[in-house]
Amino acid sequence: MSAIPTERPELGDDEAAALAELAARVRELAEAAVLTRAGAAQAAAIAGEVAALTARLTAERRDAPPFVPPGERTMDRQIANPVTGTANPIAPPVVLTVGSGGIVRGEFTLGHLYEGPPSYVHGGVSAMVLDQALGMAAAASGTPGMTATLETRYRRPTPLGVPLRVEAKASRVEGRKVYASGAISAPDGRVTVEATAMFIMPQRFVTSPY
Template sequence: MGALVERDLLGEDDVAALAGLAARVRGLAGAALLTGVGAGEAAAVAREVEALTARLAARRRTAPPFAASGGIDTAAGERRMDRQVGNPVTGPLNPVAPPVDLEVTSDGIVRGEFTLGPVYEGPPSYAHGGVSAMVLDQVLGMAAAATGTPGMTANLELRYRRPTPLGVPLLVEAKASRVEGRKVYAAGTIAAPDGRVTVEATAMFVMPQRFVVSKY
């Protein structure tokens, strides 16, 4: 395992500004995929994007930042991170993320509605199976963390029941089924707007012996 890197903690204003930037880059990716402009215009835009990339790269962090929560971990007396804003599934600062907006209910169910666009296409008009796996891994991990025993994915098994459509609201849900020491078992699904399940998943997560973690 690589060495831990010190992370910058962002305030609300910085998170909002960078989330806005990520949203525009997300839109740019979709436009680049679907554009019908000619070669000359595409080359001109590429030069502009290159210049903008250089502006952003002029000052770089060593690792994706965290957003600081306002709460205090009273057991340790230290401030804890509220979320990983660079997460590739839920992170509002990550242009690769859809992103998926998730909530954890009082009974430990993790649930969210999200829509996947053309950049996530696998079979024509349907989501790539790896994208479904990524989303379910995240949601199952959050369900495991909701038990108070957060961990890393040790096993992830998926059953693709039918194609997952693009461009429509999808529902993802997961819940932990049992905890055995440092192991947590969870199950979850992705469902289409008609309620039919497109992907089912089960997973086992293991909390490492020495685990320093932010909340999902």
């Protein structure tokens, strides 16, 4: 993970909500694009319209994604996170919460944008979701860090289009190292992917994402 700028603009509630709405509509557009039966001419025409909209957004471009004011966890500031970021169109997004005992839980549904094998979730997407949940569990332990190792074990295919659950918890802290484990489960409760990870808190954060 590369260092992030020391200063970023901080959005108010109204602007953050507007960007989240924009991201949601772009997310819908992306799924429509992979499922459309539009012919070549219609697809080309729509592509031109999208290009014009992109030009309008790019006319007022930031140097880096903005933050929002910190909530209970400063990780919530990153609204452009590719897993949980409400302002990021490629994020599902996954809503993760930290409960008692530092256990991170979330429920989410992945559509066709995240397909690997036909009708199943891409393994890299599952790993990305687990990495985020495990990282939040590490941060909840009081020793936030960056991913040093991530080991995934794919028990069975993870289905698309159904509510999935993710759960993660830190198991131990050794100095600047935090070890955590977690899993994604299908609606029937069976685990589809398990993961363990080690996170290391750098000696000095340029700006901590946590």
